[in-house]
Amino acid sequence: MTVYRIPEQVRTLIFDIDSTLYTNEAYAFEQVDVQIRQYALEQGMSVDAARRQVSSYRENWKREHGGCVSLGNTLKALGVPIAKSIEWRRNLLEPARFLCADSQLQLALSKMAERFCLMCVTNNPVLPAQKTLAALGVERFISGIIGLDTCGVSKPHRRPFELACELSHTDAEHCVAIGDRYDLDVALPLEMGMGGILVSGAADVYVLPALFFSAGA
Numbered sequence: 001m002t003v004y005r006i007p008e009q010v011r012t013l014i015f016d017i018d019s020t021l022y023t024n025e026a027y028a029f030e031q032v033d034v035q036i037r038q039y040a041l042e043q044g045m046s047v048d049a050a051r052r053q054v055s056s057y058r059e060n061w062k063r064e065h066g067g068c069v070s071l072g073n074t075l076k077a078l079g080v081p082i083a084k085s086i087e088w089r090r091n092l093l094e095p096a097r098f099l100c101a102d103s104q105l106q107l108a109l110s111k112m113a114e115r116f117c118l119m120c121v122t123n124n125p126v127l128p129a130q131k132t133l134a135a136l137g138v139e140r141f142i143s144g145i146i147g148l149d150t151c152g153v154s155k156p157h158r159r160p161f162e163l164a165c166e167l168s169h170t171d172a173e174h175c176v177a178i179g180d181r182y183d184l185d186v187a188l189p190l191e192m193g194m195g196g197i198l199v200s201g202a203a204d205v206y207v208l209p210a211l212f213f214s215a216g217a
Helices: 025-043 047-065 071-077 082-092 103-113 126-136 158-168 182-191 202-206 208-215
Strands: 002-005 012-015 117-121 144-146 175-179 195-198
Touching (some): 002 182, 025 047, 082 126, 103 202, 144 158, 158 175, 158 182, 175 182
Parallel strands (some): 012 117, 012 175, 117 144, 175 195
Antiparallel strands (some): 002 195
């Protein structure tokens, strides 16, 4: 875990979901690869060729721009509109096949929800995000989800984070963004004046109550 900044007064925690609230390499791979397989099917190309195309685009982006680019923006550059990506994810993603209730996560989020408003900002549409939270058994602790279909744009983009502030009635300087990818989940919120914490998965989320409460946030 890397703590970049925690505001003196914290009111809202904005969580990424995938590979942040759970650690499951099989599902992390599948939710990307199932879309690549669908892309291959609709383009009439082999799955391996589609994987290479997506990988090549993302590697070139990293060399030219630094950081990483979301799958949604990658597919958009390859000719798949965001609306189509949303449709694919709604129809193809089934987190309950891979995830189950996490009692440690439930305990951590329940403690934080007593003091803070918990929001989720995800590059998946709201429906698969809801399914993921339900599979983990934590949906009752989350006050709102901003998904790809809420704003029509992928992180990193200001609008999903701005909307999280609006829906939680919190100024950016009283929010903390928490996610597993610095470029997509943390860097922009820091520029917006939020706090930021980079985690490597659910195990880091388990210890966040101790971090926040010991810091007197």
